[in-house]
Amino acid sequence: MATLTLPVEERKKTQEQEALITGAEAIAIACKLANVDVVTAYPIRPYDTVMQYISQLVADGEMDCEYIVAEGEHSQFEIVKHASICGARVFCGSSGVGWMYAMEALTVSPALRVPMVCMVGNRALDDPGAFGVEHNDALAVRDLGWLLTWVDSAQEALDTALIAYRVAEDRRIFVPLAISCDGAFLTHSQALVKIPAAEQVKKFLPRYDRGDLLLHPDNVISVAPQANEDWVMEIRRQNYKVTEVACDVIREVYADFERTFGRKYGNPFFEEYMTEDAEVVLLGMGTLSTPVKVAVRKLREEGKKVGFVRLRWFRPFAGPEIAKCLERFKAVGVIDRDFSFGSPDLSGVVATEVRSAMYSSSSTRPPVICFIGGLGGREVTVPDVETMTDVVFQAAKGKAQPLTQWIGLRG
Amino acid sequence: MGQLLAIEVIYRGVFQKTLAKNITRGIVLAAHNEGKLGISFGRYGDAPERNGIPAKSFAIVANDEQTLEAGMAQYEPKQVDLTVVLDDTLCKGTESWAWYGLQPVHRALKPGHTLIVISLDDAPALLKNIHRREAPYKLGIVKGVTSFSGMWVYKDDHTDVRILGAIAKALPALFSLESVEQFINEKLKNSLKVTSARTAFERFTTVDVRAGQGNPEDLFKFELPGWEKMRDAVSIKGQPQGGPYADPVTKEVGGFRPARNERFKKYSTRTQRPVVNFSTCTKCTLCWLDCPDGSFDVTPDGTYDANLESCCGCGICEEVCPVKDCVTMVNESEFHDNKSPWAEFRKDKDAYLKWLETTIEKAEPIEKRSHGFRYRGQYQEQVPEALAVARKG
Numbered sequence: 001m002a003t004l005t006l007p008v009e010e011r012k013k014t015q016e017q018e019a020l021i022t023g024a025e026a027i028a029i030a031c032k033l034a035n036v037d038v039v040t041a042y043p044i045r046p047y048d049t050v051m052q053y054i055s056q057l058v059a060d061g062e063m064d065c066e067y068i069v070a071e072g073e074h075s076q077f078e079i080v081k082h083a084s085i086c087g088a089r090v091f092c093g094s095s096g097v098g099w100m101y102a103m104e105a106l107t108v109s110p111a112l113r114v115p116m117v118c119m120v121g122n123r124a125l126d127d128p129g130a131f132g133v134e135h136n137d138a139l140a141v142r143d144l145g146w147l148l149t150w151v152d153s154a155q156e157a158l159d160t161a162l163i164a165y166r167v168a169e170d171r172r173i174f175v176p177l178a179i180s181c182d183g184a185f186l187t188h189s190q191a192l193v194k195i196p197a198a199e200q201v202k203k204f205l206p207r208y209d210r211g212d213l214l215l216h217p218d219n220v221i222s223v224a225p226q227a228n229e230d231w232v233m234e235i236r237r238q239n240y241k242v243t244e245v246a247c248d249v250i251r252e253v254y255a256d257f258e259r260t261f262g263r264k265y266g267n268p269f270f271e272e273y274m275t276e277d278a279e280v281v282l283l284g285m286g287t288l289s290t291p292v293k294v295a296v297r298k299l300r301e302e303g304k305k306v307g308f309v310r311l312r313w314f315r316p317f318a319g320p321e322i323a324k325c326l327e328r329f330k331a332v333g334v335i336d337r338d339f340s341f342g343s344p345d346l347s348g349v350v351a352t353e354v355r356s357a358m359y360s361s362s363s364t365r366p367p368v369i370c371f372i373g374g375l376g377g378r379e380v381t382v383p384d385v386e387t388m389t390d391v392v393f394q395a396a397k398g399k400a401q402p403l404t405q406w407i408g409l410r411g
Numbered sequence: 412m413g414q415l416l417a418i419e420v421i422y423r424g425v426f427q428k429t430l431a432k433n434i435t436r437g438i439v440l441a442a443h444n445e446g447k448l449g450i451s452f453g454r455y456g457d458a459p460e461r462n463g464i465p466a467k468s469f470a471i472v473a474n475d476e477q478t479l480e481a482g483m484a485q486y487e488p489k490q491v492d493l494t495v496v497l498d499d500t501l502c503k504g505t506e507s508w509a510w511y512g513l514q515p516v517h518r519a520l521k522p523g524h525t526l527i528v529i530s531l532d533d534a535p536a537l538l539k540n541i542h543r544r545e546a547p548y549k550l551g552i553v554k555g556v557t558s559f560s561g562m563w564v565y566k567d568d569h570t571d572v573r574i575l576g577a578i579a580k581a582l583p584a585l586f587s588l589e590s591v592e593q594f595i596n597e598k599l600k601n602s603l604k605v606t607s608a609r610t611a612f613e614r615f616t617t618v619d620v621r622a623g624q625g626n627p628e629d630l631f632k633f634e635l636p637g638w639e640k641m642r643d644a645v646s647i648k649g650q651p652q653g654g655p656y657a658d659p660v661t662k663e664v665g666g667f668r669p670a671r672n673e674r675f676k677k678y679s680t681r682t683q684r685p686v687v688n689f690s691t692c693t694k695c696t697l698c699w700l701d702c703p704d705g706s707f708d709v710t711p712d713g714t715y716d717a718n719l720e721s722c723c724g725c726g727i728c729e730e731v732c733p734v735k736d737c738v739t740m741v742n743e744s745e746f747h748d749n750k751s752p753w754a755e756f757r758k759d760k761d762a763y764l765k766w767l768e769t770t771i772e773k774a775e776p777i778e779k780r781s782h783g784f785r786y787r788g789q790y791q792e793q794v795p796e797a798l799a800v801a802r803k804g
Contacts, residue, residue, distance in 0.1 A: 085644075111644075111645050112644055112645055112646075113643055113644035113645075174643075174644070212642075213642075213643070213644045213646055220648070220649025220650075221646045221647060221648055221649050222646065222647045222649060223644065223645060223646045224645045224646075225645070225647060227645070228456045228458075228510075229456055230456075230510045230635060231635075231641075233638075234636075234637065234638035234641050235638075235641075235645055237638040238638055238641070238643045
């Protein structure tokens with residue numbers, strides 16, 4: 001009880017606090033705890049909430065960093081890229097077409113081994129000028145060497161931001177990492193979040209050490225010279241090596257997170273909900289977990305053995321583990337809050353990846369039905385989930401179902 | 412597989428890019444007049460838009476589609492039936508972009524086949540620069556100045572068809588002179604060019620080059636590292652700063668020689684090099700300051716020595732030097748090594764200055780000597796000279 005008499009600032013250092021904050025605010029607080037050196041900003045909904053919170057932390061004297069408002073997203077990401085090469089811990093982010101406007105900087109950062117951590121406030125790609133959630137923005141960099149993770153609560157957003165710095169700044173990784181937060185549902189909703197003590201974060205998160213890759217007068221190097229077919233394949237192979245070891249590094253970091261803060265995430269790559277005795281499962285990313293979990297509980301009461309798998313890490317895609325998990329079920333329904341026009345079976349991105357993982361790593365290969373839904377921020381309702389589950393049960397019974405179905409669409 | 416013939420044209424980017432393309436196109440179209448099939452292409456990775464860089468164009472000709480496809484199934488021909496060199500300073504070898512070190516100009520030429528060089532020099536002079544090799548070959552010279560024909564406003568000086576005429580003689584399996592003439596009449600529609608091609612055909616002769624004959628220089632080489640040995644993050648270690656070095660005679664240490672990239676030597680990019688009169692140098696520093704490649708070493712006695720591993724021959728030093736004849740750019744084919752001129756000067760001052768005097772005599776006046784034009788109408792003045800040379804054969 002004696003500690004209660006400590007001043008607030010002292011308590012923040014040594015004790016966990018609780019606060020009612022949005023997902024964006026949670027990430028801003030993680031940036032403060034991670035003692036980020038350089039933040040760049042350019043407004044676009046829903047990412048802009050995080051830049052607003054960070055600027056407030058700086059203005060209030062709680063956070064000390066270079067806070068640069070760029071003239072556009074391209075510069076925003078270029079600035080952190082260069083700052084990171086010069087040894088700064090950086091934070092950045094964007095949404096929708098803003099993220100796409102930064103695309104040149106996004107594509108070159110993995111090869112330059114820049115461990116920038118970004119928040120993507122997932123947003124539909126204009127036109128139309130929609131700002132509701134869709135996952136195609138972050139997914140646009142899925143093949144380029146970025147690490148991509150989706151979170152579904154403000155608590156997970158904060159924790160994942162801390163984990164993100166540990167993973168990205170690991171010398172074996174050194175590539176950019178984006179934390180995807182569904183626009184509105186996560187970025188703008190307030191929830192009770194446990195904020196770890198600054199001293200614990202310090203223990204968990206060592207200083208960013210760029211070693212001999214540091215661009216500094218004392219370590220004279222030249223970055224990104226011209227190279228052609230005589231070098232490029234070797235450079236790509238170096239990035240491939242990162243993806244070979246990324247799953248192991250992520251596992252290590254989650255284990256250490258649990259040791260340090262006591263909060264357990266179990267399998268870092270995906271969360272399983274009521275899957276133990278399930279006959280069929282649904283799978284998805286981000287905040288649609290809420291209506292799905294509610295529907296799963298409701299369906300369970302009706303005696304329907306359905307479960308839910310929420311994918312956390314999309315890159316690296318833990319293929320063998322996901323396949324091993326899903327082959328236990330008679331059928332799988334993947335909810336894609338994205339589209340991949342013209343893809344095999346005209347499915348969404350996640351369903352296509354899941355099928356691909358099953359093809360190489362599963363002997364049973366249950367049917368995988370793709371549901372495209374929640375686009376442009378449309379609500380995925382509990383009845384929608386019930387409809388999807390019915391379809392998946394039909395597939396489990398061996399009744400052929402269309403491989404891709406649109407859910408919540410006006411007919 | 413049917414008959415497959417490959418021809419390479421080595422040229423200087425960007426000045427001769429169009430000329431090289433016109434020649435390889437002409438090869439394919441002339442051969443097509445005999446029912447053969449072919450393709451013509453430039454080596455993309457050379458980035459031949461770069462000023463003065465050694466680059467290559469190819470023509471592949473076959474009797475049937477499958478044979479042609481077999482020839483196209485590789486990035487570029489590993490062996491060629493004929494090599495054409497459009498600038499005799501390239502006889503010192505080619506190195507496009509620090510890929511592989513210095514390569515002899517006949518590297519891909521099949522044994523016994525012909526190397527054609529456009530030059531005013533004779534075979535013994537060219538063989539001082541062309542590296543020796545194990546397999547014998549033939550050397551044929553088409554007399555002429557280095558041509559920029561086809562580039563921008565440069566006039567057509569018939570170099571393309573003169574080469575085609577010479578090829579018809581050197582490699583009759585590719586096409587006959589009649590096919591070249593048919594190509595010129597039908598596609599270029601210029602009867603004067605027919606005459607140029609025929610004259611070149613008639614005058615073209617070759618000399619046999621024996622195994623081991625030629626420039627004995629060891630070729631500069633290096634290995635490209637594997638992906639695990641390479642530095643990551645697309646980064647390269649900076650050069651160490653460099654430092655003072657010793658006078659070869661007095662052993663006195665002084666001056667400053669910057670460390671330079673061990674792999675990127677600019678030997679083959681250069682068409683001319685600075686010749687420095689160290690006895691008239693006023694140590695004004697301008698050449699050292701203005702050199703875009705930092706190629707000047709500060710000598711222990713405070714003069715400036717053009718380092719020939721680093722110099723690309725741009726001539727800026729000559730332009731900024733305020734002293735008459737202190738820095739003079741001289742055609743690269745006059746030189747056969749890359750030794751330090753200052754060291755030679757220190758070892759024997761009189762001999763050096765005597766050498767300098769005769770060497771800079773060979774240099775054309777500065778206004779006539781460039782990669783491009785120095786004054787309006789310069790090229791028009793040069794055309795009659797080039798024609799006179801061509802007529803003489």
